[in-house]
Amino acid sequence: MFKIGIDLGYGEVKGINENGRRVLFPSLVGLGHDRNSDLFGTDAESMDALHVKIGDEDYFVGNLARKESLAGASVTLEANKINLPETRVLMATAAALLLPQGIMPVHLATGLPLEEYESQKAEFHRYLNNFIATVQFLGGPMQGETRTVRFLDVTIIPQGLSAMQLALYDNNKPKFDEVARPGNLFALIDVGFRTTDFAVVEIGQNKRPMLRKELCGTANVGMSSIYRPLQQAFNKMTGRILEERHIPRILEEGKMFFRGKEIDLRDGIRKARAQVAREIRNRVLSAWKSEADLIRRIFLAGGGGEALVDHLADLHPVIDLLDDAQMANARGYLEAARMKEGREAAAKVGEK
Ligand SMILES: Nc1ncnc2c1ncn2[C@@H]1O[C@H](COP(=O)(O)OP(=O)(O)OP(=O)(O)O)[C@@H](O)[C@H]1O
Ligand SMILES: [Mg+2]
Incomplete structure (x- = not known):
């Protein structure tokens, strides 16, 4: 399976895929609007121009949300992030940025804070197993591209x-x-x-x-x-x-x-x-x-x-x-996904 590790932080979203591609952007979401006049000085294909359409709604994500949102994007600071609409946008955007073209089964590894692990693990699992979002990039490094995000396997680690x-x-x-x-x-x-x-x-x-x-x-x-x-x-x-x-x-x-x-x-x-x-x-x-x-x-x-x-x-x-300290969790999640698939493969061989 194609493995990705995503760390949804309160401050920044960090992600890495099995090919070593990385993403990092502030955990900010704002409602999108027409950017024609606003992009002055910003490269439309930079991470500072992340603009996505998910379903019928369009959103500014990361630094673009910080800069452009009319209402002023705010950092979400609630302890249970699962049910926040922003979580869906951040997760969908990060995963889409990490997926290669074409349809393939994806294994997502991610985490929860230690203190919330026991109480939220089952709910987070359900949420991610049922996750589906089609992300169309209107701006950012994948401008013009579309990815459908769903996870065939999900691993959640403290x-x-x-x-x-x-x-x-x-x-x-x-x-x-x-x-x-x-x-x-x-x-x-x-x-x-x-x-x-x-x-x-x-x-x-x-x-x-x-x-x-x-x-x-x-x-x-x-x-x-x-x-x-x-x-x-x-x-x-x-x-x-x-x-x-x-x-x-x-x-x-x-x-x-x-x-x-x-x-x-x-x-x-x-x-x-x-x-x-x-x-x-x-x-x-x-x-x-x-x-x-x-x-x-x-x-x-x-x-x-x-x-x-x-x-x-x-x-x-x-x-x-740690080296690459800000990415340490995301890299660790990816490693956990690898180890889990390794164990499963070994168990299958054992059954034969
Ligand atoms: N090399 C660095 N030097 C100084 N500050 C940094 C550096 N790298 C990142 N930061 C800052 O550290 C802060 C925390 O980063 P980090 O991504 O670990 O937080 P988070 O995982 O989003 O938060 P939380 O763990 O509370 O959910 C960010 O606001 C970022 O701007
Ligand atoms: Mg963190």
């Missing part, structure tokens, strides 16, 4: 565990000596846009990782927590209110023009990051308590992991930022 698998094993082979030693503890901290997931596994007698549930959790703190202190810093400097939609660009550039004058927000950004990192550290350590000292290695994932790695150094002496 978020973080797939990234952990990726950190510890290479094709089922342990990457570190410690992984082969029963009793050793490893942790993963995934700093996202709205949430930070943390998980701990213990290597079992069979050398497989077992989840230590009492040391896992989700804290409602992430890169979006930087917004408030940054807005306060801006307000202090200018007396004005900084709108949320300008923040991603300011975070990238560190500076902005305000009333013709360039203002430098780098110090405010640094302080806001340090503050969020402290909050994450406190939340994680208060869940781990003295067990924290027994952990061999902590892996850091998520876009926030990349942003905060320097500020989180004092959390533990051995803390590794």
